[in-house]
Amino acid sequence: SQKIEQNSEALNIQEGKTATLTCNYTNYSPAYLQWYRQDPGRGPVFLLLIRENEKEKRKERLKVTFDTTLKQSLFHITASQPADSATYLCALFNQGGKLIFGQGTELSVKP
Amino acid sequence: NAGVTQTPKFQVLKTGQSMTLQCAQDMNHEYMSWYRQDPGMGLRLIHYSVGAGITDQGEVPNGYNVSRSTTEDFPLRLLSAAPSQTSVYFCASSSPRRGQSYEQYFGPGTRLTVT
Numbered sequence: 001s002q003k004i005e006q007n008s009e010a011l012n013i014q015e016g017k018t019a020t021l022t023c024n025y026t027n028y029s030p031a032y033l034q035w036y037r038q039d040p041g042r043g044p045v046f047l048l049l050i051r052e053n054e055k056e057k058r059k060e061r062l063k064v065t066f067d068t069t070l071k072q073s074l075f076h077i078t079a080s081q082p083a084d085s086a087t088y089l090c091a092l093f094n095q096g097g098k099l100i101f102g103q104g105t106e107l108s109v110k111p
Numbered sequence: 112n113a114g115v116t117q118t119p120k121f122q123v124l125k126t127g128q129s130m131t132l133q134c135a136q137d138m139n140h141e142y143m144s145w146y147r148q149d150p151g152m153g154l155r156l157i158h159y160s161v162g163a164g165i166t167d168q169g170e171v172p173n174g175y176n177v178s179r180s181t182t183e184d185f186p187l188r189l190l191s192a193a194p195s196q197t198s199v200y201f202c203a204s205s206s207p208r209r210g211q212s213y214e215q216y217f218g219p220g221t222r223l224t225v226t
Contacts, residue, residue: 008151034213043115043201043217044154089153091215098169099144099215103153 002028002094006102013080014110021075021105023090030092033073035064038087038104047088048075080109112137115218117202123224124192132187132221134202140216142205143185144169145177147198148220154201160185192225199223 003026013019023033032051036044050057050066050073057064063076077084087104094100118133136143144159146169156169160179174196176188185204189196199222203215 004153006153032213034215036215041220043203043220044215045217046214049213091154093213098156098159099213100156100170101146101154103151 002026002092002100004090004092004100004102006088006090006105008103008105010106010108012108012110015081017080019077019080019084019107019109021088021107023073023075023102025071025073025092028095029068029071030094032092033064033066034091034099035062035073035075036089036091036101038089044089077107080107082109082111085109114138115202115204115216117200117218117221119221120219121222123226124189125226126192126194128192130189130192132189132200132202132223134185134187134218135183136185136202136204136216137183138204138206138216139182140204140206141182142207143179144203144215145175145185145187146201146203147171147196148201149198157187157200189223194225197223197225 005024034049035047038044050064061078065074085108087106089104091101115136141162145157146154155171158177160166199220201220202218205215
């Protein structure tokens, strides 16, 4: 069955540095992959979608890459700020057309 | 637009009780879904619907029922609550026909405790 794995360990970085989060998937090659942000006590909020034919996608300080050979997506936040502290989730539609999520990686940006 | 709304925000049930979690959206979205979120487990899909009158099972459907009589509403019913159903429940909606991002809009969640 389809699996998505994100680093369960929290990522702690200094303000101004680039944060890099990893999303790995197995058993199926999705046509596209999504990234969401979730703040404590709130529902996830959509950030970006990247398609299998796109190597890279950018939105302001966010950059997402998609390597279908490695079955991996990387999510980068450049010039990180304390306000970027949150949990970041990746998601994809599996073979059955169901949207499934990774367990999320918590990012903490220290001033 | 209110977006996706969920009620109640908090609920405590005793084992064996039943209840319905409400979800409504005012964006005319065809696709609606229910997820539960547990520590370390991420979001797991319970049930989903691609339109009024159509529902299907997700990854963890046991113990839950859904129906979709209107485009706006997608209630989740717990038939006989169990402590294993203690979780935070999120409803989401999207419209695959509009735009190409398949963006899911999530509600604020319902925190359920079963004792």
